[in-house]
Amino acid sequence: MTSHLFAICFHATRPSGLARFWSGVLGWESAAGPDNGMALLPPDPAGFRIRFLPGQEPKTGRNRAHFDLTSTSPEDQRRTVARALELGGQHIDVGQLPEDGHVVLADPDGNEFCVIEPGNEFLAGTGFIGALACDGTQEVGYFWSKALRWPLVWDQDQETAIQSPHGGTKLTWGGPPVAPKAGTNRLYFELALPAGADGAAEVDRLISLGATRTNISDDEGGRILLLDPDGNEFSVQRS
Secondary structure: OOOEEEEEEEEEOOHHHHHHHHHHHHOOEEEEOOOOOEEEEOOOOOOOEEEEEEOOOOOOOOOOEEEEEOOOOHHHHHHHHHHHHHOOOEEOOOOOOOOOOOEEEEOOOOOEEEEOOOOOHHHOOOOOEEEEEEOOOHHHHHHHHHHHOOOEEEEEOOEEEEEOOOOOOEEEEOOOOOOOOOOOOOEEEEEEOOOOOOHHHHHHHHHHHOOEEOOOOEOOOOEEEEEOOOOOEEEEEOO
16 A cells, blocks of 8 residues: 655754744644654644654755745734744745745744745645645656655646645645755655555555665664655655
8 A cells, every 4th residue: 555644854953942833833732752853743633744853964055845834814924924933933035025925934943934925826725834845856746746646736837736635735846946955855754654554565666656765774763765756865664
């Protein structure tokens, strides 16, 4: 059976502090996780978790992925921004224009995210986390559509987006130009297998779709570490 998107993981210098920030922004419940990490539990049990794992990798340039948070009104957008700033976030400049309606912020660990203006049709009906917006090629969008068996909901001008058949957060890739990858990504996908599923067969399926093996082993953690076609790390948790 196909693995599913279990969590979006952050390497964090202070997992507990970053979990408190995002729990406060999103209103999700937090819980202690394995490996001295923390997790946020989605309000919809069918949704993905957000996990914060210890990591000391220095930040070099912008992350390859960031959350786009939605707003129901201008007042709602202002409240989200104010709440993030009160919790330790900050405004940052990534080249946005004065007339742009979205607000660009960074969390206390420097991870970028956007608070999108109300009325964004592309994110309508997705929920508070409208998208995980990624730098990436059309090829990687096709890969993840097949890997997760989520349909393409956008495929134009080499930009792609997929969404679970049950709705919710979209995963998007902006197409070229894609900045060269520098070091290990701070954000990565964690996939999980259904109970009793054949982990080796699933890894073979993902490799047949374009994933590659890494030279990193995590047998004790029960994880299989792979790279997607753009070289982004992701893991498959064995049952």
